[in-house]
Amino acid sequence: xxxxxxxxxxxxxxxxxxxxxxxxxxxxxxxxxxxxxxxxxxxxxxxxxxxxxxxxxxxxxxxxxxxxxxxxxxxxxxxxxxxxxxxxxxxxxxxxxxxxxxxxxxxxxxxxxxxxxxxxxxxxxxxxxxxxxxxxxxxxxxxxxxxxxxxxxxxxxxxxxxxxxxxxxxxxxxxxxxxxxxxxxxxxxxxxxxxxxxxxxxxxxxxxxxxxxxxxxxxxxxxxxxxxxxxxxxxxxxxxxxxxxxxxxxxxxxxxxxxxxxxxxxxxxxxxxxxxxxxxxxxxxxxxxxxxxxxxxxxxxxxx
Numbered sequence: 001x002x003x004x005x006x007x008x009x010x011x012x013x014x015x016x017x018x019x020x021x022x023x024x025x026x027x028x029x030x031x032x033x034x035x036x037x038x039x040x041x042x043x044x045x046x047x048x049x050x051x052x053x054x055x056x057x058x059x060x061x062x063x064x065x066x067x068x069x070x071x072x073x074x075x076x077x078x079x080x081x082x083x084x085x086x087x088x089x090x091x092x093x094x095x096x097x098x099x100x101x102x103x104x105x106x107x108x109x110x111x112x113x114x115x116x117x118x119x120x121x122x123x124x125x126x127x128x129x130x131x132x133x134x135x136x137x138x139x140x141x142x143x144x145x146x147x148x149x150x151x152x153x154x155x156x157x158x159x160x161x162x163x164x165x166x167x168x169x170x171x172x173x174x175x176x177x178x179x180x181x182x183x184x185x186x187x188x189x190x191x192x193x194x195x196x197x198x199x200x201x202x203x204x205x206x207x208x209x210x211x212x213x214x215x216x217x218x219x220x221x222x223x224x225x226x227x228x229x230x231x232x233x234x235x236x237x238x239x240x241x242x243x244x245x246x247x248x249x250x251x252x253x254x255x256x257x258x259x260x261x262x263x264x265x266x267x268x269x270x271x272x273x274x275x276x277x278x279x280x281x282x283x284x285x286x287x288x289x290x291x292x293x294x295x296x297x298x299x300x301x302x303x304x
Contacts, residue, residue: 117194118163
């Protein structure tokens, strides 16, 4: 029996309330040459019981790897990649889900574009039962702008990505030292090996909830994200002019400032607003953000 062409990698930790929907969205794919590899990062809830209840009736082979110690999402993904038999790897976080034709459209894209090593897609944010917003790149991306745009707006999200397994290994896999931006760090390294494409359709639902990594890690984003983007700018200095480098770093500080504003961290917001402005980009947007955060702080303490 030949190996499946696509290996779906699902890392999980205490996701008993969400993982069934994630796995079901894989089982519903119109593309059928698939295996599923789930790496459980030492869950202490009923996640494994949910997985096993699905596994016995799955039309796709499901391999479950259980880590005895919680090592983090990067280690879980890397372990699953090593176990993958497919030439292509699709990532799915255990609280997200796919539209039924997601994998088919991405496989078709790579078959028609052999110079590409991976492809992403648009996604929607689900908060509770409500679709909050939709993400697509801000503009059509020209080939000469691909590196800049990937760093500037990072249009690749983990659950949206289908990529060649050998490219992941050659790029060095996920950095185990990072607990935030570990996915972006890898995506930003991959274009040295080939082009990364994008299907401008919403094919993924990204769930936002109180236990999602993006919600829990606002306070430590600045400590990890900024050094990661600085390292990446250095990595791509031969492909980025000075203006592009400043724009990327300015936007990175602005994103941290947005997170700080959402968390009502006025001083952290102010620090990164000033650093964003110091790169001589996004001046009005940064100033508007700081004023908004300042007003929120005043309202919180009943100054109005």
